[in-house]
Amino acid sequence: MTREEIIKTVNGALAEEFELDPAAMKPEANFFTDLGLDSLDAVDMVIVLEQAFKIKIRTNYEVGKIITLGDLYNYIEELVKQQPNA
């Protein structure tokens, strides 16, 4: 899976789940200040990303510490490399 595909999948999944404005979904966008999410949203984020990429995030559960969309792309990219079934 290429980085572009990862970005497209992440943006699509999050935009649908959290009703985010696609125009605001830039790598530097902060989840808390720019996208209006908070730590209570982390569980839902894990669930939708696990479904979208068919990977396991729950065991790591570092999503709550990810600050920007760019951090999330990097994190998912690493996980996809580690879990080749994605």
Added chain:
Amino acid sequence: MPDFIKKLYGAPFAAAAWTWLFVSGLFAAPYFYLTGYKENELRNFLYFQGRIVQLAVFFASGFRKKIVKGKMPERSILVANHPCMYDTFIFFDFGVKNLVCIAKDWPFKIIFYGKFIEKAGYINSEGKTAEEIIGETRAALERGLNVAVFPEGTRSKVTGRFRSLAFEAAIRADCPVVPFAIKGLGEMLPRGSYCPKCVPVEYIQLEAVSPRDFQGELGAHNMAKHVKNMITEKLGEKK
């Protein structure tokens, strides 16, 4: 009845509720300070404060407050829609004394009340990861407490998206979720308003939902949707 008359009628009761929280806090604070802020005593005091606030709601509604009670499991997660800032107090009308809530930072900053809820074990979600909040929720449940959560997070007029966090905690702690539908409080005190309108209100306890029916990867997600459906159906919002 015209809108401004409805507001004129409700205003003294809102003022009385806030004065009550402040004055009772002022008198109780030295006692709790000297006795080391005992959790049980604080929760009993918060229950007492909450019942009086609910009495103000009863008067503000023009004596049109209705409570529909059901069987309450011993320790559970209580969830409700979130139309109004008085929502936290509704659970006291169901006799729930051993209660803590998950809340954002702002209630913890209210003079006296904020200190009491902090020392009573209320969970401040601000700046914490989901894992930390779930951990604190499980710890509260294991101590035999009920944990109240508003899964929408922010107050809303029409019931919004339910976050899965509370339901994930329920599944991991294997404890039931008790849904509540709050009718009328949103119209009584809409977001941004401090002057309540005289409208009827109703608090309805719905049937407890077992986490055992919602296992697997999407368990918390599906449980959140199921509970939201139960509440919106009761509120008559379901399309």
